[in-house]
Amino acid sequence: MRLQMHAVRFTADQSLLDFIQAKLDKLDTFHDRIISGEVFLRLEGADSNKVKEKIVEVRLMIPGKEIFVKEHDKSFESATDRVMDVLKDKLVRFKEKRSDISSPAIAEATSRVEEEDEVFEPDEL
Template identity: 85%
Template sequence: MRLQIHAVKFTADQSLLDFIQAKLNKLDTFHDRIIGAEVFLRLDGADSQKIKEKIVEVRLTIPGKELFVKEHDKSFESATDRVLDVLKDKLVRCKQKRNDISSPAIAQAKSQINEEEEVFEADEL
């Protein structure tokens, strides 16, 4: 997975970047076709002297879809954990939709294929 981390209007230390990298690499266990991720780290209230909260935004790219999650908390680490919980749920849902044999669209496609095969067999006789 290709990962880009952007710290907006501040410099993030290497331990934070390594923490985020390690956490996002674990997402491969929930979806095997993740293309890349883009992480934005922001400080809420950075214009004033007092920083209120820290914001983590993640844009995750998988084939045919782009997932976006934004969370805020008192630290980047806890916000990252909250983002990962939401992303895990979204990835599992996307993978289930992709693999769901009983979905209405797949059932309709299968019935159309069966009808075409029956028509083809009748023409051969």
């Protein structure tokens, strides 16, 4: 997956960026059609001298939808783990909705409707 990372108003360590990349690469197991993603790393309270919390925002682009998740925690690693949990759930739910369209129950119902809507020729009436 093509992933762009942005550290807002600070310079992120390469090991942190590698950690986030490795975590988000695992999302391909839950949805195989992820086009790209953006990660924003922010420090809450960066204007003052004390950083209160660290914020991780992830935007994933998949065909037909854009998924956005924002989580905060004491460290970027734990916030990334929380983002991963939410993204997994959202990707699985989205994929299930897409696969429901082609489920056997829906196919059977549409075929029944098509059988009921048969067109009668004028000679048959």
